[in-house]
Amino acid sequence: RIQLGPHSVSRLICGANPFNGGSHLSTFVNRQMKEYYTPEQIIKTLRRCQEVGINCWQSSGANVDLYRRFTDEGGKMHYLSLGVGGDDAGLRRLVEAGAIGCAHHGEVTDRLFKTGKLDEVNEFLKKARDAGLLVGVSTHMPDVVDAIESKGWDLDFYMTCVYERHRSAEALTALLGQAPIPVGEVYLPNDPPRMFKAIQAAKRPCLAFKILAAGRLSERRQWVEEAFRQTYASIKPSDAVIVGIYDRYDDQPADGAGMCRRFCA
Numbered sequence: 361r362i363q364l365g366p367h368s369v370s371r372l373i374c375g376a377n378p379f380n381g382g383s384h385l386s387t388f389v390n391r392q393m394k395e396y397y398t399p400e401q402i403i404k405t406l407r408r409c410q411e412v413g414i415n416c417w418q419s420s421g422a423n424v425d426l427y428r429r430f431t432d433e434g435g436k437m438h439y440l441s442l443g444v445g446g447d448d449a450g451l452r453r454l455v456e457a458g459a460i461g462c463a464h465h466g467e468v469t470d471r472l473f474k475t476g477k478l479d480e481v482n483e484f485l486k487k488a489r490d491a492g493l494l495v496g497v498s499t500h501m502p503d504v505v506d507a508i509e510s511k512g513w514d515l516d517f518y519m520t521c522v523y524e525r526h527r528s529a530e531a532l533t534a535l536l537g538q539a540p541i542p543v544g545e546v547y548l549p550n551d552p553p554r555m556f557k558a559i560q561a562a563k564r565p566c567l568a569f570k571i572l573a574a575g576r577l578s579e580r581r582q583w584v585e586e587a588f589r590q591t592y593a594s595i596k597p598s599d600a601v602i603v604g605i606y607d608r609y610d611d612q613p614a615d616g617a618g619m620c621r622r623f624c625a
Contacts, residue, residue: 362565362600365494365516367438367460369416371592372620373567374409374437374613375604376419377574384525384545384574396608403430405607410437412617418442418519418567418602421450428457440567442498442519444468445484451491461494463519469499470526473507482513489514496567500524502558509562518566519602520559522552522591523573547573556594568595569602585619592623 361368377383379402381394397405403426406417416438417427427439439459443450445468454462464481472478485495497508498519505518525545532541535548552571559566571591577583591601601620605612 362598364438364461364565367494369438369600370414370617370620371600371624372414372616373416373418373440373600373602374406374414375569375602376417376423377604378606379405379419379423379604384570385576389575392608393606396606399426399429402426403433403435405605405613406430406435406437408607408611409605409613409617410435412614413621414613414617416440416600418569421447421454424453424457424459427459431458440494440496442466443484443488445480445487448487448491451488451493455492459493461496461516462488463496463498463517466498466500466519466521467526469497469504470501473499473501473504478504478507481508482511485513485515496564500526502554505555505558505562505566515564517564518559518562520555520566520568521570522555522568523547523570524551524554525570525574545574547576552590552594556591559595559599562596566595566599567602568599571601571603588616588619589623592620 362371378393379397381390383389383393418440420442441454441459441462442465443462444465464484469481472480481497488495494516496515496517496519500521501524525547529541568591571587572578577587603616
């Protein structure tokens with residue numbers, strides 16, 4: 361467990377991309393995930409997470425009604441959401457549903473950072489704080505964490521993607537040379553150490569995500585275990601990990617919880 365404000369949160373958190381059909385792999389995998397994850401199956405998977413000790417679901421405002429249904433039916437898990445600026449009604453819905461916190465959406469965070477408008481994120485944090493939520497910032501860029509730390513903003517946590525997966529073709533060419541740029545999202549093995557360095561330097565808890573490179577490291581068991589081991593060894597004891605769960609073929613909640621216990625120890 362780690363502490364987020366007054367809440368005790370498991371060091372493995374259930375992500376939501378598979379639930380929402382967002383595999384970051386292909387449209388075919390997206391459709392398979394969407395077909396499997398009916399509202400009833402999502403609730404079943406969340407119950408299994410709760411059984412094995414995972415006590416937090418990270419999702420978005422789009423799933424807040426499903427979270428309310430889960431808790432109305434006896435489920436007991438914390439809820440962390442993503443959000444963007446100006447959505448006061450959305451923040452109120454999160455509070456009414458029992459969410460404990462909201463992080464500014466990472467894609468938007470990074471776009472604002474690249475265009476010199478990062479301070480707009482702080483305005484969202486103030487609104488979320490005023491609504492009664494814990495507040496955080498999601499990002500795929502270590503530089504964003506470093507910049508916010510230097511500004512001394514009032515926030516409770518970061519969500520930190522260990523891969524900077526949205527570089528432009530020009531940025532990838534500069535890193536990889538003039539070789540043809542790979543098609544689709546690019547996950548570079550040198551990225552996690554860069555984000556781990558920013559996580560270690562951050563004063564607030566960090567929730568590391570996409571540790572399996574959006575499923576690309578799931579092909580072999582040794583890759584999965586090494587990703588879990590490396591991540592828990594490289595983050596602070598006050599940090600946690602968010603992993604999307606796709607339990608169509610095996611008991612991923614129990615498997616992930618077991619690796620969390622083993623590698624945290």
